[in-house]
Amino acid sequence: MKEDFNDLVGFMTVARERNFTRAAAQLGVSQSALSRTVAGVEKRMGLQLLARTTRSVSLTEAGEQLLAAIAPRFEEIEAEVDSLRAMTNRPGGTVRITTTDYAANTYVWPRLQPLLREYPELKVELVNDYGLADIVADRYDIGVRLGDQVAKDMIAVRIAPDMTMAIVGCPSYLESRPQAKTPQDLTLHNCINLRLPTRDSLLSWELRKGRRELQVRVDGQLTFNNVYQMVDAALAGFGLAYVPKDIVEDHVRTGRLCWVLEDWYPTFVGHHVYYASRRKSSRAVELVVDALKMGYQRKAK
Numbered sequence: 111m112k113e114d115f116n117d118l119v120g121f122m123t124v125a126r127e128r129n130f131t132r133a134a135a136q137l138g139v140s141q142s143a144l145s146r147t148v149a150g151v152e153k154r155m156g157l158q159l160l161a162r163t164t165r166s167v168s169l170t171e172a173g174e175q176l177l178a179a180i181a182p183r184f185e186e187i188e189a190e191v192d193s194l195r196a197m198t199n200r201p202g203g204t205v206r207i208t209t210t211d212y213a214a215n216t217y218v219w220p221r222l223q224p225l226l227r228e229y230p231e232l233k234v235e236l237v238n239d240y241g242l243a244d245i246v247a248d249r250y251d252i253g254v255r256l257g258d259q260v261a262k263d264m265i266a267v268r269i270a271p272d273m274t275m276a277i278v279g280c281p282s283y284l285e286s287r288p289q290a291k292t293p294q295d296l297t298l299h300n301c302i303n304l305r306l307p308t309r310d311s312l313l314s315w316e317l318r319k320g321r322r323e324l325q326v327r328v329d330g331q332l333t334f335n336n337v338y339q340m341v342d343a344a345l346a347g348f349g350l351a352y353v354p355k356d357i358v359e360d361h362v363r364t365g366r367l368c369w370v371l372e373d374w375y376p377t378f379v380g381h382h383v384y385y386a387s388r389r390k391s392s393r394a395v396e397l398v399v400d401a402l403k404m405g406y407q408r409k410a411k
Contacts, residue, residue, distance in 0.1 A: 117148075118151070120139075120148055120151075121147075121148050121151050121159060121173075121176070122177060123137055124148055128166065129167060155172075155176075157170075157172040159173035159176060202233075203232070204234070205234050205235070205392075205395055206235045206250045206251050207234065207252050207254065208237050208253045208254070209236065209237070210255075211336050211337060212357065213270075215338070216270070217269055217402065218236065221402050232397065234398070238336075239307070240306050240307060240313075240335060241306065242259060245264075245384075245385070245386065254383050254384075256273065256378050256381055256382070257379030257381070260384045261384075264385065267383050267402075267403050272378060272379060272380045273354055273377065273380055273381070274355040275315075275352060275378070277290075277350055278350065278351055278362065278367040279349065279350045279367065279368060279370055280344060282347050283347040283350075284368055284370070287300075290350075291371075292371075293317050293371065296328050296350070297328075299328075299330070299350050300330040300331055300348065301330040301352075302330055302332045302344060302352075303328065303329075303333040304334060304337065304352075305335045315327075315328055316376050317371070318374065318375070319373055324374075330348075331348065331349065337354065341353055341357060341361070383398075383399050383402045
């Protein structure tokens with residue numbers, strides 16, 4: 111029995127999103143229509159593909175097998191269509207990018223603005239996420255991450271210098287607490303945490319002094335999933351924040367924040383843009399990668 115391609119795309123989108131509402135919004139259809147579409151696929155196949163509850167949607171074993179069978183083939187079709195689109199002078203389509211708020215604000219968004227003005231047909235979906243998403247499984251075209259966070263099977267290009275992390279607090283907060291002379295003294299402080307979604311845990315504060323390296327679990331009143339909110343909380347006197355050094359340097363220069371444990375600041379390999387090899391034929395992806403790459407190369411000269 112032949113299945114309508116659109117119906118299979120509907121099933122595939124729900125399977126990936128694990129949510130009918132989000133899948134329907136992505137496809138531009140109503141939730142009820144999408145539910146009927148998937149139910150129709152299940153009826154024609156004589157198999158239950160999705161297990162539904164009032165709060166969640168999950169794949170059955172049959173659903174897992176069907177998704178594994180059809181997803182790579184649809185991706186191949188998309189890649190071929192992108193390849194044909196690349197033959198035109200005015201690339202279109204949507205480039206989905208996963209990154210973090212820091213990289214998006216510092217490198218990605220500033221460098222994409224001229225490109226988007228030059229190519230109004232080009233669309234970009236920029237998703238801030240600390241979860242280290244699998245760009246193939248989650249259907250992203252490219253990702254932007256620190257160099258040591260990129261999988262070895264990806265094509266990666268550096269777009270930023272190395273990144274140093276820093277600990278900061280505002281003067282009024284520091285006056286009310288003991289001076290932090292060692293990493294162990296952080297237990298005496300109200301520390302502002304960053305939540306990592308995929309690990310269901312908080313980011314450890316990685317510290318480095320010479321050859322000594324420590325991962326410190328800290329505790330405090332506040333937890334965010336955005337480094338800029340962490341900086342705002344530190345400025346408001348709610349505790350110490352562990353954030354990229356360059357985004358707080360102006361605050362330290364003006365006296366609104368102070369460095370803490372400055373001789374323990376670690377430096378990491380800078381941000382890279384990366385993508386799966388199958389995406390290299392897309393003209394839109396090439397333009398985005400080139401824009402991010404050239405911005406770094408111009409500054410490095």
